[in-house]
Amino acid sequence: MNALTRPLAHLGHAVLSALAALGRVSRFAGATLAHLVRPPFYWREFLHACLQIGWLSLPVVGMTAVFTGAALALQIYAGGSRFNAESVVPQIVALGITRELGPVLGALMVAARVASSIAAEIGTMKVTEQIDALTTLSTHPMKYLTVPRVLAATLSMPLLVAVGDALGIWGGYLVGVTRLDFASSTYLANTADFLEVWDVGSGLVKGAVFGFVVALMGCYFGMNSGRGAQGVGGATKSAVVAASVLILASNYLLTELFFAA
Amino acid sequence: MIRITDLHKSFGTNAVLRGVDLHVPKGESMVIIGGSGTGKSVLLKCILGLVTPDSGIIEVDGQDVTKVKRDAFLARFGMLFQGGALFDSLSVWQNVAFRLLRGPGRLPKAEARAAAIEKLRRVGLTPEVADQFPAELSGGMQKRVGLARAIAAEPEIIFFDEPTTGLDPIMAGVINALIREIVEEMGATAMTITHDMSSVRAIADRVAMLHGGKIRWSGPVAELDATPDPYVQQFIHGRAEGPIESVR
Numbered sequence A: 001m002n003a004l005t006r007p008l009a010h011l012g013h014a015v016l017s018a019l020a021a022l023g024r025v026s027r028f029a030g031a032t033l034a035h036l037v038r039p040p041f042y043w044r045e046f047l048h049a050c051l052q053i054g055w056l057s058l059p060v061v062g063m064t065a066v067f068t069g070a071a072l073a074l075q076i077y078a079g080g081s082r083f084n085a086e087s088v089v090p091q092i093v094a095l096g097i098t099r100e101l102g103p104v105l106g107a108l109m110v111a112a113r114v115a116s117s118i119a120a121e122i123g124t125m126k127v128t129e130q131i132d133a134l135t136t137l138s139t140h141p142m143k144y145l146t147v148p149r150v151l152a153a154t155l156s157m158p159l160l161v162a163v164g165d166a167l168g169i170w171g172g173y174l175v176g177v178t179r180l181d182f183a184s185s186t187y188l189a190n191t192a193d194f195l196e197v198w199d200v201g202s203g204l205v206k207g208a209v210f211g212f213v214v215a216l217m218g219c220y221f222g223m224n225s226g227r228g229a230q231g232v233g234g235a236t237k238s239a240v241v242a243a244s245v246l247i248l249a250s251n252y253l254l255t256e257l258f259f260a261a
Numbered sequence B: 001m002i003r004i005t006d007l008h009k010s011f012g013t014n015a016v017l018r019g020v021d022l023h024v025p026k027g028e029s030m031v032i033i034g035g036s037g038t039g040k041s042v043l044l045k046c047i048l049g050l051v052t053p054d055s056g057i058i059e060v061d062g063q064d065v066t067k068v069k070r071d072a073f074l075a076r077f078g079m080l081f082q083g084g085a086l087f088d089s090l091s092v093w094q095n096v097a098f099r100l101l102r103g104p105g106r107l108p109k110a111e112a113r114a115a116a117i118e119k120l121r122r123v124g125l126t127p128e129v130a131d132q133f134p135a136e137l138s139g140g141m142q143k144r145v146g147l148a149r150a151i152a153a154e155p156e157i158i159f160f161d162e163p164t165t166g167l168d169p170i171m172a173g174v175i176n177a178l179i180r181e182i183v184e185e186m187g188a189t190a191m192t193i194t195h196d197m198s199s200v201r202a203i204a205d206r207v208a209m210l211h212g213g214k215i216r217w218s219g220p221v222a223e224l225d226a227t228p229d230p231y232v233q234q235f236i237h238g239r240a241e242g243p244i245e246s247v248r
Helices: A005-036 A043-083 A086-127 A130-136 A141-178 A184-194 A197-223 A228-259 B040-048 B070-074 B092-096 B109-122 B127-131 B139-151 B169-186 B197-203 B230-237
Strands: B002-011 B014-024 B029-033 B055-060 B077-080 B157-161 B189-194 B206-211 B214-220
Touching: A005 A141, A005 A197, A043 A086, A043 A141, A086 A130, A086 A141, A086 A184, A086 A197, A086 A228, A130 A141, A130 B040, A130 B077, A141 A184, A141 A197, A197 A228, B002 B040, B014 B040, B014 B055, B014 B206, B014 B214, B029 B040, B029 B197, B040 B055, B040 B077, B040 B157, B040 B189, B077 B139, B092 B109, B092 B127, B092 B139, B109 B127, B109 B139, B139 B157, B139 B169, B157 B169, B169 B189, B169 B197, B189 B197, B206 B230, B214 B230
Parallel strands: B029 B189, B029 B206, B077 B157, B157 B189
Antiparallel strands: B002 B014, B002 B055, B206 B214
């Protein structure tokens, strides 16, 4: 191999590795869906996952939404004033929060909180032989660990996005009314009149997809964790990075699908 | 009961098992000895299907383990893992009753709890331990809970993976005695892997030594000390000098 072909070989190796990883993740996702529709289903683990992933993520998703809505209102007001469009603050805040920032930022926060904890928990279970113990106790690890978490995240995330939407709009409203001299009734009326059902609905669908991605990445990297503390640390880091990148990439694809002219 | 024929398993270029042949008769306690990294755990995991062998045949009661229904097959086994492998998120009694609370033959919660407490008592733990979590227990107590979980569903075959590793000599003696008592009481077939010679003498009916990926020697425990095999002699006496290479 000479100096000319070596970079090409490296590039080819990187592409093949990436495709192989994509294949492994796709097979894992397929296996998760296959186990989802076949009994047994572990309700207790599902409800526990709903609590951990959905309910306990509410504070972080809520605070993210409030501050994002508030900052968005200030930015739109400052930017809009350059061409006398300050009055569109309520509409743009509502649109930005429901279609994009609510689902994407909420999902990124959930990825940081949930993908990491799932990967660390399952990774630790793997290195301490708890996954092997599950198998010897006639319990399939995919059914017991992956399916409840993925389903809980897929169903919880739209609810978190809905709460985030409301709080994000409220954040914008607070800034609009207290700092930007909007009349309360005008702000609310403009928001309500402008928003369409699909603005909110598309964000909820995105939320479900992002929830699936977050839990799937947590479980995948946890199940494939290396040995020892370093292996679990690596799995946790990879889960958060992969979930975050996939959220942003799938957000673009879904936006193309839903709103491309 | 368990028959292993020409079993091979490699991890990359590392050939761990290179043609293992072994027979464990029903109701017998077989102890596999051998140095660290000789493939003892891999052998157990191959039998349970946790590791897929490259080639060879594993039969339990004459049936190829790759052709049996997995759940029914695994229901015949109990296993005590080296580190206990207790589920951190479940209380002690839920760990012990894990199999009793799930699957086709599941028991009502109260009955499963009572059965778990009975098994805990059998391994010398009081009912007060039942509602604690594994992280609150000492290493010896965790081993006992692992043992209680392994025997909870009255399995026909029990595997013990390094049952005394990490325990002080007195606790190791207690665990060894418990294992022997329980295996005799249940009439179970047992396979133990260890490099602790006190465990071997306490638990074994027969001993097999795994070295170089093959069974180097096997025979009744009473013949262990008398065998002229230099590998066995070096191992059981813990000598640095001998045919088994040691890294210094």
